[in-house]
Amino acid sequence: MPSKDEGGSNFxxxxxxxxxxxxxxxx
Incomplete structure (x- = not known):
């Protein structure tokens, strides 16, 4: 789930x- 990682990084x-x-x- 790369999208989840991106969301965490953005946060x-x-x-x-x-x-x-x-x-x-x-x-």
């Missing part, structure tokens, strides 16, 4: 981006 990337955005907003 991790989105989470990382959200953390980066929050950090930039705080700064």
């Amino acid at each position: 991790q990337v989105i989470s990382s981006n959200l953390h980066v955005l929050h950090g930039a907003q705080q700064q």
